[in-house]
Amino acid sequence: MSSERSQRLVLLVLLALGLVAPFVLYPVFLMKALCFALFACAYNLLIGYVGLISFGHAAFFGIAAYATGHAAKVWGLPTELALLTGTAAAAALGLVFGWLAIRRQGIYFAMVTLALAQMVFFFCVQAPFTHGEDGIQAIPRGTLLGVIDLNNQLVLYYFVYVVFVLSFLILRRTVNSPFGQILTALRENEARAVSLGYRADQYKLVAFVLSAAFSGLAGAMITIVFQLAALNSVHWHLSGEVVLMTLMGGMGTLLGPVAGALLLVAIQNYFAQVGAWSTIIQGAIFVVCVLVFRRGIVGEIEAWRQRRAAASKPRD
Amino acid sequence: MFEMLGISPQALFGQLLIGLINGAFYAILSLGLSLIFGLLNIINFAHGAQYMLGAFVAWYLLAYVGIGYWPALIVTPLLVGLVGMATERLLLRRLSRLDPIYGLLLTFGLALVIEGVFRHVYGVSGQPYAPPASLSGGYRLEFMFLPKYRAWVVVVSLAVCLGTWLVIEKTKLGAYLRAATENPTLVQAFGVNVPVMVTATYGFGVALAGFAGVLAAPVYSVNPLMGSNLIIVVFAVVVIGGMGSILGSIITGFSLGLVEGLTKVFYPEASNTAVFIIMAVVLLLRPAGLFGKAA
Numbered sequence: 325m326s327s328e329r330s331q332r333l334v335l336l337v338l339l340a341l342g343l344v345a346p347f348v349l350y351p352v353f354l355m356k357a358l359c360f361a362l363f364a365c366a367y368n369l370l371i372g373y374v375g376l377i378s379f380g381h382a383a384f385f386g387i388a389a390y391a392t393g394h395a396a397k398v399w400g401l402p403t404e405l406a407l408l409t410g411t412a413a414a415a416a417l418g419l420v421f422g423w424l425a426i427r428r429q430g431i432y433f434a435m436v437t438l439a440l441a442q443m444v445f446f447f448c449v450q451a452p453f454t455h456g457e458d459g460i461q462a463i464p465r466g467t468l469l470g471v472i473d474l475n476n477q478l479v480l481y482y483f484v485y486v487v488f489v490l491s492f493l494i495l496r497r498t499v500n501s502p503f504g505q506i507l508t509a510l511r512e513n514e515a516r517a518v519s520l521g522y523r524a525d526q527y528k529l530v531a532f533v534l535s536a537a538f539s540g541l542a543g544a545m546i547t548i549v550f551q552l553a554a555l556n557s558v559h560w561h562l563s564g565e566v567v568l569m570t571l572m573g574g575m576g577t578l579l580g581p582v583a584g585a586l587l588l589v590a591i592q593n594y595f596a597q598v599g600a601w602s603t604i605i606q607g608a609i610f611v612v613c614v615l616v617f618r619r620g621i622v623g624e625i626e627a628w629r630q631r632r633a634a635a636s637k638p639r640d
Numbered sequence: 641m642f643e644m645l646g647i648s649p650q651a652l653f654g655q656l657l658i659g660l661i662n663g664a665f666y667a668i669l670s671l672g673l674s675l676i677f678g679l680l681n682i683i684n685f686a687h688g689a690q691y692m693l694g695a696f697v698a699w700y701l702l703a704y705v706g707i708g709y710w711p712a713l714i715v716t717p718l719l720v721g722l723v724g725m726a727t728e729r730l731l732l733r734r735l736s737r738l739d740p741i742y743g744l745l746l747t748f749g750l751a752l753v754i755e756g757v758f759r760h761v762y763g764v765s766g767q768p769y770a771p772p773a774s775l776s777g778g779y780r781l782e783f784m785f786l787p788k789y790r791a792w793v794v795v796v797s798l799a800v801c802l803g804t805w806l807v808i809e810k811t812k813l814g815a816y817l818r819a820a821t822e823n824p825t826l827v828q829a830f831g832v833n834v835p836v837m838v839t840a841t842y843g844f845g846v847a848l849a850g851f852a853g854v855l856a857a858p859v860y861s862v863n864p865l866m867g868s869n870l871i872i873v874v875f876a877v878v879v880i881g882g883m884g885s886i887l888g889s890i891i892t893g894f895s896l897g898l899v900e901g902l903t904k905v906f907y908p909e910a911s912n913t914a915v916f917i918i919m920a921v922v923l924l925l926r927p928a929g930l931f932g933k934a935a
Contacts, residue, residue, distance in 0.1 A: 604756035610749025
């Protein structure tokens with residue numbers, strides 16, 4: 325079976341699993357997992373395909389959470405417009421951050437994004453509309469297009485599910501498009517891509533804004549799910565978590581971030597009772613992944629499949 | 641002049657002193673980061689946790705072993721530095737041939753583990769640590785009250801920073817170090833044991849963080865989150881000063897502390913963000929930082 329076809333098969337199976345999942349597992353848990361999976365996929369576009377490691381992605385997630393909450397609660401916008409407001413806010417912020425950060429590379433880029441995100445964090449601590457430590461509470465879930473009531477848990481799940489699947493397909497298409505190929509070329513050898521005439525900075529900036537926008541969409545959706553926008557969504561710990569999800573699942577693979585996000589949300593859920601232990605476990609996973617497991621879950625599976633395919637090929 | 645600005649001199653000088661003290665910690669910590677970055681090419685995300693470790697070791701020494709402040713000032717950095725050297729030998733060395741980003745991720749994970757363990761044991765509340773008797777009290781100056789301990793912090797951290805700078809810029813050992821950052825293979829060929837130097841440098845950088853932790857214990861309360869709150873600002877200081885620049889981190893550290901103090905007097909709302917705003921402006925004008933070499 326060709327890898328293209330088997331990948332499609334895997335996707336179809338996962339799609340079906342997603343449809344029946346809320347009858348087996350708690351829908352709110354699933355929605356949280358889907359939102360983080362989208363966040364990680366958006367993040368992976370940068371780290372996995374452009375090779376840019378941002379350490380400040382919580383800023384986009386968080387600013388979208390606040391913008392969505394404010395739009396839905398204070399401005400009274402319908403849910404779909406509130407989500408768009410959040411996504412647009414994140415994209416705009418991504419444009420500013422990207423424009424500033426792309427001047428530096430590698431590790432410097434990571435530091436700059438971290439520091440810029442911290443600026444957003446302090447802004448959110450102090451700006452009046454975010455309500456500081458309390459956050460924006462009791463955000464209405466509203467009705468979709470004025471007809472579909474999102475207060476029903478199951479309906480909301482399928483809405484989140486559809487948004488996730490569409491976003492995932494868009495990101496997949498982006499990666500497989502000529503644009504995505506150029507991004508990969510930039511990751512592999514930027515100097516060569518530039519000498520071929522590609523304007524590296526512009527491509528990177530577009531990828532950065534795209535990644536920020538989808539991260540924002542994830543933050544916007546989780547706001548609607550939990551009806552809350554709070555400071556932990558802009559805190560740098562979240563920026564670290566999204567790196568961990570991507571690393572654990574497999575950078576630069578399509579399904580890796582999804583697997584990583586599901587696993588991390590499950591771990592957090594499971595260890596929520598034991599307080600600081602969840603941080604310790606996360607840290608330990610980080611260390612183990614970096615030391616012995618750099619390809620991540622999906623990356624290791626793919627590498628294993630390739631080895632097997634190479635071994636079974638008849639030699640001449 | 642003070643009447644004209646509408647500010648009491650006490651408030652102004654008080655904030656400037658706090659700024660100077662924070663600046664002292666920024667300077668020592670970013671100096672350690674710069675050293676480690678210079679030779680290992682690693683952003684030591686665990687630096688904040690190692691600083692917190694220093695404060696806790698000093699506190700343990702006092703509470704359980706009965707070792708007071710002055711011996712702790714020497715013993716603690718040694719102990720924390722040893723932990724650092726073990727970390728380099730056992731973990732970081734395995735990543736030396738990889739993208740520096742993995743070093744950042746590994747130390748980030750380490751920071752989570754260290755902080756998590758202390759938070760598990762001590763919660764988020766602080767442990768008190770009294771300044772030594774010889775440094776309690778203060779001087780009554782004409783315009784303000786200057787606590788002895790705070791004056792000591794500023795003086796000793798300046799001395800440590802300048803001492804480190806001298807060793808690196810003016811001694812033979814420093815010359816080896818600088819050469820090894822440029823071309824480790826060549827320096828190794830001249831018979832210098834570069835791997836030992838790398839371990840020692842990481843240990844020294846971590847020891848600096850531990851030293852800052854002991855200094856900080858009487859000023860701030862000893863608590864598990866003291867490092868993670870500080871480290872992000874220190875990263876911004878490093879970016880502004882120019883990564884890897886020794887003098888840059890010292891000067892930028894102290895001056896940003898002062899700027900923060902001044903902001904607190906004139907526009908308190910911005911005091912937390914001042915450093916990051918400056919960072920954004922500096923990046924626009926000089927992407928390599930104030931003292932950094934253009935890449």
